[in-house]
Amino acid sequence: MLSKSEENYLKEIYALSESSKEVVNTSLLANKLATKSPSVTEMLKKLAKKNLLKYEKYKGVKLNTQGKSIALGIIRKHRLWETFLVDKLNFNWDEVHVIAEQLEHIQSDQLTDRLDEFLGFPTMDPHGDPIPNKKGQVIKINKTPLFNMGISEEGVFIGVKSSSDSFLKYLSKNNISIGCKIKIISIEDFDNSLKIEINNLRFNISKDVAQNLYMEVK
Amino acid sequence: MLSKSEENYLKEIYALSESSKEVVNTSLLANKLATKSPSVTEMLKKLAKKNLLKYEKYKGVKLNTQGKSIALGIIRKHRLWETFLVDKLNFNWDEVHVIAEQLEHIQSDQLTDRLDEFLGFPTMDPHGDPIPNKKGQVIKINKTPLFNMGISEEGVFIGVKSSSDSFLKYLSKNNISIGCKIKIISIEDFDNSLKIEINNLRFNISKDVAQNLYMEVK
DNA sequence: TATAAATATTAGGAAAGCCTAAATAATTGT
DNA sequence: ACAATTATTTAGGCTTTCCTAATATTTATA
Ligand SMILES: [Mn+2]
Ligand SMILES: [Mn+2]
Ligand SMILES: [Mn+2]
Ligand SMILES: [Mn+2]
Numbered sequence: 001m002l003s004k005s006e007e008n009y010l011k012e013i014y015a016l017s018e019s020s021k022e023v024v025n026t027s028l029l030a031n032k033l034a035t036k037s038p039s040v041t042e043m044l045k046k047l048a049k050k051n052l053l054k055y056e057k058y059k060g061v062k063l064n065t066q067g068k069s070i071a072l073g074i075i076r077k078h079r080l081w082e083t084f085l086v087d088k089l090n091f092n093w094d095e096v097h098v099i100a101e102q103l104e105h106i107q108s109d110q111l112t113d114r115l116d117e118f119l120g121f122p123t124m125d126p127h128g129d130p131i132p133n134k135k136g137q138v139i140k141i142n143k144t145p146l147f148n149m150g151i152s153e154e155g156v157f158i159g160v161k162s163s164s165d166s167f168l169k170y171l172s173k174n175n176i177s178i179g180c181k182i183k184i185i186s187i188e189d190f191d192n193s194l195k196i197e198i199n200n201l202r203f204n205i206s207k208d209v210a211q212n213l214y215m216e217v218k
Numbered sequence: 219m220l221s222k223s224e225e226n227y228l229k230e231i232y233a234l235s236e237s238s239k240e241v242v243n244t245s246l247l248a249n250k251l252a253t254k255s256p257s258v259t260e261m262l263k264k265l266a267k268k269n270l271l272k273y274e275k276y277k278g279v280k281l282n283t284q285g286k287s288i289a290l291g292i293i294r295k296h297r298l299w300e301t302f303l304v305d306k307l308n309f310n311w312d313e314v315h316v317i318a319e320q321l322e323h324i325q326s327d328q329l330t331d332r333l334d335e336f337l338g339f340p341t342m343d344p345h346g347d348p349i350p351n352k353k354g355q356v357i358k359i360n361k362t363p364l365f366n367m368g369i370s371e372e373g374v375f376i377g378v379k380s381s382s383d384s385f386l387k388y389l390s391k392n393n394i395s396i397g398c399k400i401k402i403i404s405i406e407d408f409d410n411s412l413k414i415e416i417n418n419l420r421f422n423i424s425k426d427v428a429q430n431l432y433m434e435v436k
Numbered sequence: 437t438a439t440a441a442a443t444a445t446t447a448g449g450a451a452a453g454c455c456t457a458a459a460t461a462a463t464t465g466t
Numbered sequence: 467a468c469a470a471t472t473a474t475t476t477a478g479g480c481t482t483t484c485c486t487a488a489t490a491t492t493t494a495t496a
Contacts (some may be wrong), residue, residue, distance in 0.1 A: 005453065026474055039454055041475055046452095058461060058474060089332040102324045108317050114307040223483065244444055257484055259445055264482095276444060276491060 004105045007074050008033060009043050010052060011104075013063055014071035023060035072136040073112075078104035079125035079132075080115050086126040087119060093126040094168035127168075128159020128178050128214060144217055146182060146194070147210035154183040155215035162212045170209070182215065222323045225292050226251060227261050228270060229322075231281055232289035241278035290354040291330075296322035297343035297350075298333050304344040305337060311344040312386035345386075346377020346396050346432060362435055364400060364412070365428035372401040373433035380430045388427070400433065 012032050016024045030037045048055040052067035081103040085091040132138045157180050185195040192207035230250050234242045248255045266273040270285035299321040303309040341357055350356045375398050403413040410425035
């Protein structure tokens with residue numbers, strides 16, 4: 001059985017290898033895990049010895065099959081609990097991440113699976129991220145940042161790139177919620193800000209915001 | 219913020235001081251927490267320094283107000299989660315304790331209170347133990363072991379003394395569940411076993427069982 | 437009440453997970 | 467190609483929570 005710390009390392013390595021490259025380096029990990037590089041090196045050696053990842057000195061790290069499977073299990077729990085908190089306990093989507101950071105480490109497959117069932121086997125968490133199923137399979141959804149869409153193109157808002165508190169609060173404040181249709185009206189040359197339309201209502205958003213909104217375009 | 223270990227010590231000290239005497243001794247604690255006495259001594263010193271309990275060398279330990287309040291908070295979480303697992307996720311009452319041992323350490327007052335609300339502010343957990351409210355107040359219920367009742371007396375089964383797996387499974391197997399009426403038909407002189415009646419059905423239970431069934435007698 | 441038995445504490449050490457400072461390897465710029 | 471910069475690892479230490487063995491205190495017993 002793995003410690004909370006070991007689980008967090010695996011989860012973060014998985015996240016980083018998904019988003020950036022295949023091989024993850026020490027300082028990026030240290031930064032994400034709010035720790036220092038010597039601690040990372042030490043942990044990588046330990047996880048390598050446990051055959052959860054391949055680690056080569058100075059070359060970075062890559063999860064192997066078992067490590068990936070454990071990481072997906074933790075992500076599954078994290079997202080199921082977030083869904084529970086929002087759907088059943090009426091939390092806002094910007095409040096659930098920190099609590100799920102604790103709940104994701106509860107060890108009981110039976111609990112996870114029953115929670116899954118209780119929630120109706122959801123495939124997306126409150127932020128639009130896919131929930132791995134019991135076997136660790138993830139439904140891959142084709143999502144484009146709003147910023148990459150063209151003028152007069154329309155799509156459905158299906159997820160956020162950043163789940164930062166402030167960003168989620170901004171979206172709530174402007175009634176931008178998952179599932180709503182967004183159409184690009186115009187793009188400002190000067191600062192790349194966009195004029196968009198939601199429910200016949202037009203307003204402006206910054207480039208930064210547009211890059212963090214994931215859209216589904218038909 | 220307290221560690222999981224510190225929380226478990228406070229919880230166990232509270233439980234022992236409720237069930238037996240006021241002052242709890244080292245070896246009993248060590249036994250209950252599955253640790254050794256030097257570890258207990260060490261922890262007691264630490265918790266005393268944090269002003270959560272009063273510890274006198276060789277004299278035992280006693281929670282003070284703040285320590286008791288923390289202990290009650292953990293017990294509250296434990297029993298709320300057990301209720302959640304049984305009421306919402308359809309676990310059996312003999313399966314929930316080990317999972318609640320983990321969940322009781324999740325730190326979020328908001329989560330605890332919303333869970334409480336979601337469950338309809340329950341006052342009893344699945345084993346008939348009272349759930350402290352947000353303020354740490356516990357409803358004290360007058361409960362008598364079935365063994366202390368007399369022949370032809372009748373009462374309602376409202377809780378178990380031991381929550382051991384095997385005992386809970388035994389009760390389930392014999393359809394003895396919380397809320398059911400039990401009448402004592404006769405008591406055997408030889409081994410103190412009892413003949414009881416539930417739903418017009420009569421059968422025998424041992425002295426051991428009768429001592430672990432808490433009854434409410436009008 | 438002296439001695440034996442029990443209970444409890446102290447001493448010293450291990451493992452896990454973190455840290456800073458120092459050393460080493462890799463990368464970059466000229 | 468090589469010096470300077472950056473990234474990574476190693477060395478050595480700290481804290482928490484355990485442990486065993488040794489010592490001290492309390493309680494029980496003769
Ligand atoms: Mn999250
Ligand atoms: Mn985590
Ligand atoms: Mn329990
Ligand atoms: Mn516990």
